[in-house]
Amino acid sequence: MAVVSMNELLRPAFDERYGVPAFNIVNDLTMAAVLEAAVQSNSPVIVQVSVKTVKMFGAKLLQKMFEEMASRAPIPATLHLDHCPDVPMIKTCLDAGWNSVLFDASKLTYEDNLRQTREVVAMARKVGAAVEGELEAVRGVEDGIGSDVEGGIVPLDKCVEFLEQTGIDSFAPAIGTAHGLYKSAPKINFERVREIVTAFPVPIVLHGGTGLSDDVFKRLIAEGCAKVNVSTMLKITYCDAYREYLDAKPQERDPLKVMASVKDKLVPMVKGFMEIFGCVGKAEMAVHTHG
Numbered sequence: 001m002a003v004v005s006m007n008e009l010l011r012p013a014f015d016e017r018y019g020v021p022a023f024n025i026v027n028d029l030t031m032a033a034v035l036e037a038a039v040q041s042n043s044p045v046i047v048q049v050s051v052k053t054v055k056m057f058g059a060k061l062l063q064k065m066f067e068e069m070a071s072r073a074p075i076p077a078t079l080h081l082d083h084c085p086d087v088p089m090i091k092t093c094l095d096a097g098w099n100s101v102l103f104d105a106s107k108l109t110y111e112d113n114l115r116q117t118r119e120v121v122a123m124a125r126k127v128g129a130a131v132e133g134e135l136e137a138v139r140g141v142e143d144g145i146g147s148d149v150e151g152g153i154v155p156l157d158k159c160v161e162f163l164e165q166t167g168i169d170s171f172a173p174a175i176g177t178a179h180g181l182y183k184s185a186p187k188i189n190f191e192r193v194r195e196i197v198t199a200f201p202v203p204i205v206l207h208g209g210t211g212l213s214d215d216v217f218k219r220l221i222a223e224g225c226a227k228v229n230v231s232t233m234l235k236i237t238y239c240d241a242y243r244e245y246l247d248a249k250p251q252e253r254d255p256l257k258v259m260a261s262v263k264d265k266l267v268p269m270v271k272g273f274m275e276i277f278g279c280v281g282k283a284e285m286a287v288h289t290h291g
């Protein structure tokens, strides 16, 4: 099974209303932990990578690492580039065999976003990859990209026009969620997800998953959020796990032991989100759509 297209994961999730988690991995250890959690949960999973991480390791190495690890995992997985405003970098990832990209043109005008997203979709189609599109900036800064100021909301008819004319495979509208940690309880716009999928049935992407309540996740997934992004919680779990282990054992000098203990903290964290998102046991769904 192993590596599948983004649409093979998202279409059944959207139809059945469960969420496929997308975790922003930062290296081999976190990639392995995310895949292991998916295997233990018999869940589909999206291995997602931020631009900053791609710049550190290179698109080709990350793709090879993913392909090798995913080929050994008996669950469907796909490799996705998160928030990328840079078309040459998107091309580099697509050429390296990535399965999906988020073209983040939310800083451009509507017309420029539409035109450039269409170009990115055409580029992705040539290699059988998927494109996530974004019209409004998701609040909060993610790895140096974004802003704390909430952008304007694009009217529904313009959203539908954007979806029709770009042909994007999934859509990330601003729905009140934010990157990073929430300083106060977010005001979630459930109605907006419903309006968009009613007008145009496209899998919606939920950004800023860290810190939302189980209830908010479940309601948003029921409305049509089929891809659920979690980044901050992985970073926190990863760093805290190192800190706690080394604080408790300051004389430890065996890196493999430290890494194993960090992985032991990551796997249950990922599995916990899978429980909430309703994707546990859904690994076979992606295969069925494949025919």
Ligand SMILES: [Zn+2]
Pocket: 083, 138, 142, 179, 207, 208, 229
């Ligand atoms: Zn995001």
